[in-house]
Amino acid sequence: MEKVAWLFDADFEKRLFSSQKLPFISTRENQEFEYLIHFLDPDKTIFTHKTYSKSYKEFLKKFTQKDFKTTNNRDFLIKPWCSPYTQTDILKVYQSKLEAYQILQRHGLLENNFSLIQKKENLKENKLYKFAKNSSGRGHYIFPRDKIRLEKLLDNNEVLIEEEIYQRVLDFSTLIKNGKAVKVYENIVDDHFQYRGTMISKDFKLNKEFEKKYQDVQSEIIKMLSDFKGVFSLDSFLYQKNEQIFLFPICEFNMRKTMGYIAYQLQQKYFKEQDYFALVLTRNRKESPQDHDSLTLLSPMDNLFYVYAAVAPSELELKKLISTLF
Template identity: 25%
Template sequence: MSSDFVNIDFEPELYKLESKTSFNKEFEYIYFFFEGKKLKNIRDYPKDYLEFLKHLGLEIPELSPRDLNPKDWWGELSEKSRVLNSKITALEIAQENGFCPTGVREVKNIEDIEKILKSNPDRDYFIRDPYLAAGNNSLILSLKNFNKKKLSNRLNERSLVMAPYFRRLMDLGFIFGQSEVEVLWNLNSKDGKFKGGIVYKDFNDLFNFIEKKWGFNRDVIWDAQHKIYDLYLKKGAEGLIQIDSFLYKEENQIKYYPLVEVNYRKSFGLFINRLRAFLSPGGVGIFLNFATKDLSPCENFAARLEQLTTLLYQNEKGVIPLSPQDGLFSSFFVSGETLAEINVMAQKIWDKISIGKRPFSPSLLLDQFIL
């Protein structure tokens, strides 16, 4: 049996883009939370970390670092993937089917961008790279901070997606291709970078929250998502696909942008939904991802557990360290009964393990959502 290779660096390889940083090694641990049998691991895993995973009830796959013919596990490198993962494809489908807000467009040269900015000199816009994931290369742009040279260099390589800067209220991801449609509340920074995610044991609780908070009907959301999924099936999509969307406020109205982009591969939304297994009935959890350099150093994984001892997961509540302690990033999952509870717990975790040089990420604060 061949092993699985966790090719997180999927987009740069798929579109043959230069990338300064590789994330394959950093997020390879995700594989342990699925039911894979054999992993082509490119890093070593401490014994105390693997024992902790077993304590959680996970089955450790066979580790096969010397396998010369592994299968790509995160995503398939194919022409179909190139087309279906592209934000240009998502934009075209959205425009053709009435799922695109006014002003979202593909821009191919710097003159187009400059013309748009000058026509609305006081308005902010949002630029997205059509081929990169997790908000990489995204930026907020206005005439005041327009860097013509920097954007010209990027446009020499490929076109970009440009949109008015929307006042986003909530980012939602929908994962199709399994026995049930899974949903993730994405936590993104103002400039579109993925910072974390929230998942409910029962997705109805998320939509109850949306209707109570903003009065937006869940049927509108679900109807759009199923139509978009059908459109991608007609384009040849098979297996897993995540459709990203968001609610936003414009002219005192709550609106929905149902097709921002698509991940035609496995995704962090899929992974975070695997963590629903650690939630109680009616529970909610938050995935946190911190730069390890901002945390107190640990000689081993046991030391990280010791730091968190009073907050560790038990009886379906508390924090689960997800990743080894020695990577560039350290990931955690916090399980609780309410948003208020996981909000407080997430900040307690930061206070306990951070070195105190940076504040807790504003993108992860849930105060504005506590009803």
């Protein structure tokens, strides 16, 4: 039987939209979160060129009760973990923000009006611009703050999506597997719309009006993707305008295993008795996290991001704990 090793393909979008078939390479980007495969699938061997310390491997074994297995041997069959890259025609359409927006608009499911920008002179102040081929929460820019980056994209003949800047009050995602909604969870995002974690709470719910609207949209999307087998998620948010709260039922698709997926699987596997759980990404190191009953540092100490599992007795306490990590 052929030996298999798994690559954490954090470069999913780059690989998906490449005009060439890219080799599976253990880059720094892919190494950043590869250890999380072990927490969810501890029997899997990870393909990597990264060297892990003895103390970290001992921590993993104590946590999962399994040896941490890695290899850089290319005699192994290397498989991507975040997506199998089957049904690539569907993946490309829905992962592209541009094509996804156009599909949602045709089906009457898009909440906002948007414009397509191809020239630098059409950039407007205080508008949000999205690069179609970046992952969720990335490729979001504001003019003139991100003027250089936006102009570079347009110089490379890329098309940008222009939309209003919403005063978001809650970001959330729905995990869908094989046509069924599995879990809704809150996203932790920063002021630049960058993902910083997932919070899973037994109390999460929309009000009756928003819930009906959201379920109607979600049902239509699941029908649209009825032929897709595998995992994907929908990003949504609540926003405030003129002192009222509104629902933006779908803003992006994530056609792969996301950090939200990982957070949910971690909670189910190791923290199932906890009603309030979060997976948090931060560049701030919490001193002696293992001495804190509510925090567990999951990542190696030499990574760019420190990744913590956090638990608390209530949603309020969990949010307070999360705030100490930034």
